[in-house]
């Protein structure tokens with residue numbers, strides 16, 4: 001039997017690439033550089049399936065392929081706001097993602113950012129590495145206690161709930177939740193959490209706010225200057241969701257002028273470009289999109305793509321179909 005042809009836009013963990021090659025006729029982007037729209041269009045014209053990831057901008061330009069051969073975009077990653085839903089539907093493309101398998105690791109990184117920002121860990125490490133540490137003293141690099149404080153979670157899906165689990169059961173935090181739809185009271189009860197009626201109502205009540213909603217046009221600048229003003233002056237903002245969810249210019253201003261105490265970011269609007277408004281803020285912890293970056297999660301993500309491909313080419317609805 002002829003194997004379906006698949007194109008993988010970035011390199012994957014070796015174990016997954018090997019498994020993929022057993023059942024599919026695989027072409028890899030061996031250069032492992034993000035592809036431009038014409039290269040993505042060529043892939044859609046040439047292969048039965050394209051396996052993109054979060055660095056592939058599959059907007060109107062890349063999806064302008066009236067004669068696409070590909071019938072499925074099996075995305076390596078849970079977020080798919082880099083894929084234009086309308087264009088994908090117009091082309092009749094099935095789109096799948098990789099939920100669940102990275103939720104714990106992404107919540108771990110959100111916790112890391114929250115702790116690092118509150119405890120001024122980046123500032124401390126910079127000082128030490130720059131040879132500027134003059135030793136312990138009672139007033140040195142005083143941070144903020146995390147345990148027992150109030151955490152607001154915006155987007156209470158898979159990762160938001162993992163964050164609540166860590167923060168509530170591990171750190172005794174009070175959990176407030178804002179979600180697009182009503183959350184099952186049984187789920188809220190697991191974390192003794194309260195669902196608040198709006199983002200505006202949640203922000204002034206929190207010591208920490210962690211974003212776990214998807215990106216995309218609907219959530220662009222969900223956190224803007226007006227909403228940063230609603231936060232407590234000693235509060236922290238954590239973003240592992242998508243860069244565009246936060247107005248980075250407004251965040252830079254809020255950090256610089258102490259409108260809030262600090263922030264931790266794993267994702268950036270237009271990454272890997274970093275907005276210069278953020279770069280100079282000492283009270284900002286920055287990680288390079290590490291949420292799912294563990295061997296375990298990255299392999300599981302790849303195997304989840306394979307499960308979806310296997311479903312699709314066996315004529316079943318893929319288990320993680322999102323479009």
Ligand SMILES: NC(=O)C1=CN([C@@H]2O[C@H](COP(=O)(O)OP(=O)(O)OC[C@H]3O[C@@H](n4cnc5c(N)ncnc54)[C@H](O)[C@@H]3O)[C@@H](O)[C@H]2O)C=CC1
Pocket residue numbers: 078079080099100102103106154155156157158159160178179180181212213214215218219222240241242266267289290291292293
């Ligand atoms: N930093 C990283 O490496 C990673 C980032 N992510 C990001 O995390 C996002 C969430 O992933 P999951 O938890 O698996 O998704 P999910 O679909 O389980 O949860 C998202 C939740 O956000 C809610 N939501 C959507 N818009 C909202 C809004 N405006 N206000 C309040 N709630 C809103 C939805 O109702 C849903 O409950 C992904 O879409 C992706 O962008 C995911 C994995 C790794």
Ligand SMILES: O=C(O)C(=O)CO
Pocket residue numbers: 054076077078079080102291292
């Ligand atoms: O899966 C995602 O959405 C990511 O951002 C990377 O794991």
